[in-house]
Structure formats: structure tokens, C-alpha cells
Amino acid sequence: MKVAIIGCGGLGNVHADSYTAMPDVTVVGVCDLEEAHARAVANKTGAHIYADYDQMLAESGCDIVSIALPSHLHAEFAIRAARAGKHVICEKPIALRSEDAERMVSECEQHGVGLYVGHVVRFFPEYVRVKNQIADGKLGQIGVVHAKRAGGHPGLARSWFANDNLSGGVVVDLMVHDLDFLSWALGEVSSVYAFRQRSEWQDYATATLRFKNGTIANVEAHWGYPGGFHTMLEVAGSSGTVRHDSRNSNSLTIRKAASQQEGARFAEIPQRPETLNPYAKELRHFIECIRTGGQPIVTGRDACRALELALAVVESAETGRVVYPAALSTKGETK
Incomplete structure (x- = not known):
């Protein structure tokens, strides 16, 4: 399989490292507005550097495009890849607006290509074990769940994270991990009530x-x-x-390009010490699904549902009211 990477920042490097470790995958093209980032990824993969995305689609011979761009660009570049007949592996969130996410799904379906969205928590073994315990009934009737994730502000490393119009903020970019996991493990959500507090370099939501x-x-x-x-x-x-709790285990012990580190180029990305980390597992799974036509663990429709939940959280925090996610489909202004 031949892969082209668009976006050579933190997760673009994670994708590149994962693909180069796969003996049956070749990175044939990389593209980034910042030439130094593209050159760094090209040096480790041997890929050709393209200054133009459409040229990369047309000339690289890629079967797959791996999208690791800022979130507000996901829809545009995924749709262009689909129209060029390329399978799409896209980082989460799938998009920032539900109508864009739905367009991504429909365009990929229309052009007969796969859409695979990087909700990587589904590949973390501790979360998989919890999900299986719930599904197997070992915990009985589930009453209460507490989920949390926290870290440095990624906007200190990459300024676009600090702009909700580009990243979606802490809810759409970070909380969406747990929203996707809980939807996967527990099913449909009937109501959402949320609070969010922001300052210059603090963004907190519950x-x-x-x-x-x-x-x-x-x-x-x-x-x-x-x-x-x-x-x-x-x-x-x-x-x-x-x-x-990752603080009481060895599951998250490596910090790569932490955002608090002075001069860091990339936002903090949790890494794992084992040979095949969840990001590599996820990308390997997506490659196998493309090769065999198998059903992925996370589908484009799953990613759309996670985004709708995140948007429900945002709406509730902004209005101070309970939001019912099933009603969002009739409210175009919240999409």
C-alpha cells in the first residue's frame, strides 16, 4: 500500500513513524505548508516532497491519504482525496461541523473509498478491557462513569489550537475522545448538560x-x-x-514534544513504551481494512456521532441549558 501524508506536524510524524515500521507500506509523498516539517518527514520516510496537494494526489501514486492537518481543514482535504479515488485516514475530530462530517462520509461512499477516523482511544488496551467488561456484563448494570483527560495547553506549541474556529477547543479536540469511547461502550446519549471555563491559556469543560x-x-x-x-x-x-488512572500505571510514561516545553514545535502527544503503541495499532488496522474490505473498529458514522455529542456539550455550555442530541439533526445552526 502506498500512502501520502498531508500535514507533517506532531501527528503527521506519528503517522510517518508508524507507516515506516510496516514492511508492506510505503510513504510516497508528503505535503506541508512549512517546508522544514515536510522535509523532516521526507528524510525519515524517503518520500517525495510536494508543495501542492492536488499534484501529490495526481502524481504520487498513493492509494491512501493520511490527513494530519488542523481540524478545520479535515473536510476539505478529505473530500478532495475521495474525489481523486484515494482512501482517507483522517485524524479526529472528523470535522468541526456536522454537515461537513456528513459530506465527508457521503463523498467517500459515493466515490467508493474508505473513510477511517483516528479515534485512537478505541485502541488503548486499558479502555478496550473496560469496554469488554461492560459488554460481557461483568460489571452488571452500569450506574455511574467518571472520565477525565487533562494536559498542557497545545496552543502554546501550535497557535491554531487556541482558536475554537480552527480546533473546536478543548471539547471538540480533547473531550471528544471520551465522548466517542462512552458512546462505543454504553450506546446512545439522551441528554447533555455542560459547563466550560476559559482564560488565556486555560480551557476546562465538564x-x-x-x-x-x-x-x-x-x-x-x-x-x-x-x-x-x-x-x-x-x-x-x-x-x-x-x-x-494513567498516573498510577506505566501506560503513559513518555511525553513527546510537550506544549509547556519552551520552543516546542508540536502539541503534546501521549506515547506508550510498548513496541506497537495504539497509534500504530490503529493505523495498521485501517490499512488491513483497506486491503481486505473489512469493517473498521471505528467508522465514519461513529466519528459523526462523537462530533454531534461534542457539539451538544458546546451548545449546553454556551446556553446553560440541557441539550438533547437526538434533536440536533433538526437544528442546522448548531451543526
Whole structure:
């Protein structure tokens, strides 16, 4: 399989490292507005540098485009790839507006190419174990869930993160991980109530979700946390409780290009010490799905649902009212 990468920042480098470790995958093209970033990725992959995206689509011979651009650009570049007949691997969030996400899904379906969105938490083994325990009934009826992720403000490294119109802010960019996981593990959400507080380099949000199965989930996301990136998950059911806290384990011990580090080029990306980290597992899975036509663990429709939940959180925080996600489809202004 031949892959081209658009966006050579932090996650573009993660994609490049993962692909170069796959013996049956070749990176044939890279493209980035910042030539130094493109050249760094080209040097490690042996790929050709393209200054023009459409030229890369036309001339590189790629089968797949890996999109690691700022979030507001995902829809445009994914649709252009689909129209060129290329499979699309796109970082989360799928887009910043629901109508753009739906267009990405429909364009990929129309042109017969796959759309694979990087909700990488589905590939973290501790989260997979929790999901399986819920599905197997080992925890009984799930009553309450607490989920949290926090880290330095990525806007200190890449300024676009600090602009909601470009990143979606802490909810659409960071909380969306847990919103996707909880939707995957617990099903449909019936209502959302949220609060958000922002200052120059602090962005904090908390949301209470009521699921149709009766579960209540409290979800927190924080940019600007001074103690380093960490995640927490606690699921309490009628038959037991399961907890995960990355600060009490060895699962998240490597910090790459932390945003608090002076002069850092890239936002903080959690890494893992094992040979095949979740990002590599995810990309390998997507490649195999493209090769075999198999159903991916996370679909484009899943990514659309995660975005709708994130937008419901944003709307609730802005209005101070409960939001019912099922009603969003009739409210174009919240999309």
C-alpha cells in the first residue's frame, strides 16, 4: 500500500513513524505548508516532497491519504482525496461541523473509498478491557462513569489550537475522545448538560451525560493542567467497579514534544513504551481494512456521532441549558 501524508506536524510524524515500521507500506509523498516539517518527514520516510496537494494526489501514486492537518481543514482535504479515488485516514475530530462530517462520509461512499477516523482511544488496551467488561456484563448494570483527560495547553506549541474556529477547543479536540469511547461502550446519549471555563491559556469543560440505558457519565477535559498529560476512567456497576488512572500505571510514561516545553514545535502527544503503541495499532488496522474490505473498529458514522455529542456539550455550555442530541439533526445552526 502506498500512502501520502498531508500535514507533517506532531501527528503527521506519528503517522510517518508508524507507516515506516510496516514492511508492506510505503510513504510516497508528503505535503506541508512549512517546508522544514515536510522535509523532516521526507528524510525519515524517503518520500517525495510536494508543495501542492492536488499534484501529490495526481502524481504520487498513493492509494491512501493520511490527513494530519488542523481540524478545520479535515473536510476539505478529505473530500478532495475521495474525489481523486484515494482512501482517507483522517485524524479526529472528523470535522468541526456536522454537515461537513456528513459530506465527508457521503463523498467517500459515493466515490467508493474508505473513510477511517483516528479515534485512537478505541485502541488503548486499558479502555478496550473496560469496554469488554461492560459488554460481557461483568460489571452488571452500569450506574455511574467518571472520565477525565487533562494536559498542557497545545496552543502554546501550535497557535491554531487556541482558536475554537480552527480546533473546536478543548471539547471538540480533547473531550471528544471520551465522548466517542462512552458512546462505543454504553450506546446512545439522551441528554447533555455542560459547563466550560476559559482564560488565556486555560480551557476546562465538564459535562454530565445521561444515556438511554440509564447510565450517568461525568466527563472532564482540561487544557492548561500543570501536572502533565493524564487520563482517568472509573466505571461503577451493580456487580463491581473498574478504574484506570494513567498516573498510577506505566501506560503513559513518555511525553513527546510537550506544549509547556519552551520552543516546542508540536502539541503534546501521549506515547506508550510498548513496541506497537495504539497509534500504530490503529493505523495498521485501517490499512488491513483497506486491503481486505473489512469493517473498521471505528467508522465514519461513529466519528459523526462523537462530533454531534461534542457539539451538544458546546451548545449546553454556551446556553446553560440541557441539550438533547437526538434533536440536533433538526437544528442546522448548531451543526
